[in-house]
Amino acid sequence: MTEKKRTTIILFSGDYDKAMAAYIIANGAAAYDHEVTIFHTFWGLNALRKEEEVKVNKGFIEKMFAKMMPRGADKMGISKMNFAGFGPKMIKHVMAKHNAMTLPQLIEMAQEQDVKLVACTMTMDLLGLQQEELLEGIEYAGVAAYLADAEEGHVNLFI
Template identity: 60%
Template sequence: MDTTKKTIIVFSGDLDKVMAAFIIANGAAAMGDDVTLFFTFWGLNALRKPENVATTKKSFLQWMFGKMMPRGADKLGISKMNFGGMGATMMKMVMKQQNVTSLPELIQTAKDQGIKMIACTMSMDVMGIREEELMDGLEYAGVATYLGEADEANVNLFI
């Protein structure tokens, strides 16, 4: 068993929870661990490009989900006291005051450190999210791939 691998399922699309996932992931990578992040359901929103992207045809319901969900790391709300986004804005302001790295920067660091980021293809179908709407550098796979990675890891979290 390889004790230097970690996996995190990023299910949540809340700013605070996604940040926690990346802080743990980047910390582990900085200590020399292999890290795999598996993005599923709302977690996919953290990977969306901020701009509206032309995609292959979606069903009406998929289109509606896509419209209603936040587009990218900068648009995520927080899991408590969000108050229509005000809470998220406040939290980002405090983070800036305290010199805490922002989520977009955390994602960039994760890429720079070679953290493997996998988007769950089944969730993409359910949420109606297409590859062209997500940031570059991702892998696309399903639960079997996640389980293979988790079997090699000594810490596996669901966030």
């Protein structure tokens, strides 16, 4: 087959629904034989957090951040009609009815399809997130690594 096309997605949002859109596109692109990169920055990093609490050394502000931010993809709120957590319950119910994949399933599927998941190290520092708290099998990089992928990208999205 001809040279592979490339898709890059910046996941900035920490909303469940927006992350779902990002991961559906990523999985679709992988099925299109694209090389796919999702670059997680700011609130998007929370999609990569492990669900369990990981013991790491943190300062006071970092600890507060860790408490306030969702611990993992399943805990994320939705961008509209969140209703203090009731919205995500409703939407997950509807998703199950329509046989749609949940966000954690989509992330797992992306990893199975060799989608490159990248965590932005600069914003990890800002939010006080450490590598031990994030999923296994992801990469750590900055803007230059993103741009190297994106300049060859046929599809580049910011979500």
